Amino acid sequence: MGTDEGEYEAPYVVLATGADRSIAENLGCETTDDGVVDVGVTMKTSVPNAYATGAMVRAEEWQAVISAGDGAAAALNVLTKERGEHFHDFDVPADAE
């Protein structure tokens, strides 16, 4: 991926550019009829290993906590892919194990 300061390679990219969807569009991510980046609950875009979060995936139904949650959903999906099984980042009470 190109930036003002050079080219970078990464196994995954999580986009969080708010209402500016140009990077996602340049990457080839599909958009919906509303013009937002098309993702499901894991925040995966149509481009493999590219995620989109927050205002770029919602038609003005924006809230800070939703955007933060989108980032968490994307991160958990990356961790699940890397581990090869569902990844949980919460503690389990000792008597529930």
Ligand SMILES: Cc1cc2nc3c(=O)[nH]c(=O)nc-3n(C[C@H](O)[C@H](O)[C@H](O)COP(=O)(O)OP(=O)(O)OC[C@H]3O[C@@H](n4cnc5c(N)ncnc54)[C@H](O)[C@@H]3O)c2cc1C
């Ligand atoms: C006026 C207003 C008031 C709001 N008040 C509330 C509120 O009270 N409570 C609430 O929960 N929500 C509020 N919201 C909504 C909240 O701000 C958004 O839901 C949230 O900020 C979206 O987060 P985001 O990470 O998707 O995008 P943003 O917060 O917009 O962050 C995107 C970031 O990406 C950067 N960026 C974009 N393109 C590039 C690029 N090419 N290279 C590098 N950086 C780039 C931008 O500069 C920006 O810093 C308000 C929104 C507005 C407009």
